[in-house]
Amino acid sequence: MIIQGTNHRGDVEDRADVVVVGTGAGGGTLAAYLADRGWDVVMLEKGGFFRAEDFSQREEEAMAAFNGRRGLDASDDNSVFLAYAEAVGGCTVHYWGDSFRAPPDRLERWRTEYGLEWMTPAELDPHWEAIERELGIHICEERLFNENNRLVRQGCEALGFRGGAVPTARVDCIGCGWTAFGCAYNRKSSQLITTIPRVSKSGGRIYSDARVERILIENGRAVGVEGSLLDRDTDQPHSRIRVRAPIVVLAGGAIGTAELLLRNGFDDGVVGQRFYVNPHYFVFADFGREIDNVTGIPCAYEVDEFREVRRTRSGEYAGGGYTMLCSHQPPGLTAALLPEVGAAHAERMRRYRRLGSLMSVIDEENPGRIYLDGGVRKVRFRVRGVDQHKAVDFLRNATRIFLAAGAREVWIPDVYGTVVRDPSEVETRITLRSVQPGAQVCAGSHFLGTAPLGADPSRSFAGPTGEAHRVKGLYVADGAAVPTSVSKDPSLTIMGVARWIAAGLHEREGRAGA
Numbered sequence: 064m065i066i067q068g069t070n071h072r073g074d075v076e077d078r079a080d081v082v083v084v085g086t087g088a089g090g091g092t093l094a095a096y097l098a099d100r101g102w103d104v105v106m107l108e109k110g111g112f113f114r115a116e117d118f119s120q121r122e123e124e125a126m127a128a129f130n131g132r133r134g135l136d137a138s139d140d141n142s143v144f145l146a147y148a149e150a151v152g153g154c155t156v157h158y159w160g161d162s163f164r165a166p167p168d169r170l171e172r173w174r175t176e177y178g179l180e181w182m183t184p185a186e187l188d189p190h191w192e193a194i195e196r197e198l199g200i201h202i203c204e205e206r207l208f209n210e211n212n213r214l215v216r217q218g219c220e221a222l223g224f225r226g227g228a229v230p231t232a233r234v235d236c237i238g239c240g241w242t243a244f245g246c247a248y249n250r251k252s253s254q255l256i257t258t259i260p261r262v263s264k265s266g267g268r269i270y271s272d273a274r275v276e277r278i279l280i281e282n283g284r285a286v287g288v289e290g291s292l293l294d295r296d297t298d299q300p301h302s303r304i305r306v307r308a309p310i311v312v313l314a315g316g317a318i319g320t321a322e323l324l325l326r327n328g329f330d331d332g333v334v335g336q337r338f339y340v341n342p343h344y345f346v347f348a349d350f351g352r353e354i355d356n357v358t359g360i361p362c363a364y365e366v367d368e369f370r371e372v373r374r375t376r377s378g379e380y381a382g383g384g385y386t387m388l389c390s391h392q393p394p395g396l397t398a399a400l401l402p403e404v405g406a407a408h409a410e411r412m413r414r415y416r417r418l419g420s421l422m423s424v425i426d427e428e429n430p431g432r433i434y435l436d437g438g439v440r441k442v443r444f445r446v447r448g449v450d451q452h453k454a455v456d457f458l459r460n461a462t463r464i465f466l467a468a469g470a471r472e473v474w475i476p477d478v479y480g481t482v483v484r485d486p487s488e489v490e491t492r493i494t495l496r497s498v499q500p501g502a503q504v505c506a507g508s509h510f511l512g513t514a515p516l517g518a519d520p521s522r523s524f525a526g527p528t529g530e531a532h533r534v535k536g537l538y539v540a541d542g543a544a545v546p547t548s549v550s551k552d553p554s555l556t557i558m559g560v561a562r563w564i565a566a567g568l569h570e571r572e573g574r575a576g577a
């Protein structure tokens with residue numbers, strides 16, 4: 064049952080076998096797994112409950128309704144725009160549905176650096192297979208490739224760059240092009256239409272507009288949570304909610320989980336200290352003719368030629384360390400990303416229908432952090448050091464791809480208005496100045512690592528099972544738990560980790576409250 068906190072009057076008391084904070088990729092997956100096996104589940108979500116009919120396919124309405132801080136959140140120096148959703152279904156409401164398993168080399172890193180022995184393909188594959196079945200994840204069919212995707216593929220083939228169709232989480236998609244603002248046709252397999260209904264059907268209660276503020280701990284054991292029911296229009300609290308449960312799972316996303324823990328005194332030098340976002344830079348290409356980068360899905364084709372870092376013999380950075388995603392840029396966001404103002408900006412927007420675009424997923428080596436400043440949650444993130452070199456390498460290779468695909472000119476959307484028309488200009492025109500903080504819009508949307516799992520309590524918040532080192536019965540099962548960047552879109556990794564944690568919980572505890 065969905066209980067919309069914005070409409071509910073009066074305080075709420077509830078009890079369950081498990082209470083899950085957050086309804087996104089991690090929370091939804093874990094909750095449905097347990098609900099399917101007889102657990103009495105309560106989920107609390109600070110965002111609102113929206114259905115297909117609420118998704119108007121208008122950017123400004125969607126951003127205001129369910130983007131964090133109404134779509135205006137950024138790092139504390141405004142150099143990185145933070146894109147995330149707060150709604151039943153979490154970020155999967157507006158995610159693109161690209162669904163990759165974590166690469167084996169990343170699992171190996173988590174085993175060796177974080178002592179997560181269980182992170183092997185053999186252990187995770189059955190969970191990923193189950194999720195892929197449940198969400199209808201499949202390799203994107205050709206009919207969903209719009210022209211931008213086809214041109215990028217053509218450019219890659221001409222240059223010999225490795226790329227391929229993405230595994231995508233959607234069933235019978237009609238390719239309307241508005242996936243990033245909530246699927247109005249219930250074809251994208253967000254948690255909103257997959258796991259949440261399963262929890263609801265098995266008797267679980269999902270409270271929307273319910274912000275968790277306190278983790279209740281008695282004798283070193285988590286026993287529940289409490290918080291406020293919010294008025295959706297104003298975000299102001301109007302009632303209290305308290306849920307008691309012997310198992311508390313934090314799945315508020317890497318920002319939300321860290322914020323909640325910091326507000327509850329888990330300020331122990333680990334929580335929030337490593338915050339990964341996979342910085343996204345953008346490149347636009349003017350093909351001199353109308354191309355379709357509006358319909359289809361934003362990313363049907365991914366370039367993964369550059370995922371691994373290349374180094375010189377002496378160990379210096381020589382390229383790579385990112386993947387590229389074709390990106391559909393809707394008009395409002397495109398206008399915000401493109402440089403210049405007034406007539407010059409209008410001239411660029413006049414060419415909107417001629418533009419293709421690519422976006423980076425930088426596998427950063429220098430994470431940021433989440434902190435509280437006078438009671439306000441803030442994010443420090445600067446793309447720096449080797450990560451700036453990765454960004455430049457991305458801008459250059461994306462430019463080469465578009466030129467090889469026949470673009471007339473390629474725009475680096477920096478404050479200098481950098482334009483490249485010939486491959487011979489790439490190295491000289493695109494330099495570090497384009498990626499200095501504030502030189503162009505950089506965004507982050509893959510939030511990870513703020514309450515990581517690990518064997519060593521001085522470097523991790525929770526042990527390998529997902530249970531907090533310091534508090535029994537308190538678990539983390541979302542992007543916060545994943546120790547570092549995944550080097551690919553992370554949602555399927557997060558879901559796999561959450562399902563693995565749920566399976567362990569079920570095996571050890573049975574129905575905890577029974």
Ligand SMILES: Cc1cc2nc3c(=O)[nH]c(=O)nc-3n(C[C@H](O)[C@H](O)[C@H](O)COP(=O)(O)OP(=O)(O)OC[C@H]3O[C@@H](n4cnc5c(N)ncnc54)[C@H](O)[C@@H]3O)c2cc1C
Nearest residue numbers: 085087089109153154159160161275315316319542552554
């Ligand atoms: C525009 C966009 C497109 C994306 N596309 C892709 C993609 O194609 N493929 C991919 O793999 N990844 C994609 N991602 C990233 C992906 O969606 C996230 O990595 C993933 O959903 C994170 O899962 P999570 O469980 O950590 O948190 P979320 O899915 O963010 O869920 C956390 C939920 O917890 C709630 N919450 C937080 N704090 C509290 C609290 N105190 N009380 C109650 N509730 C709370 C939040 O409101 C939120 O709804 C995209 C992200 C964005 C922004």
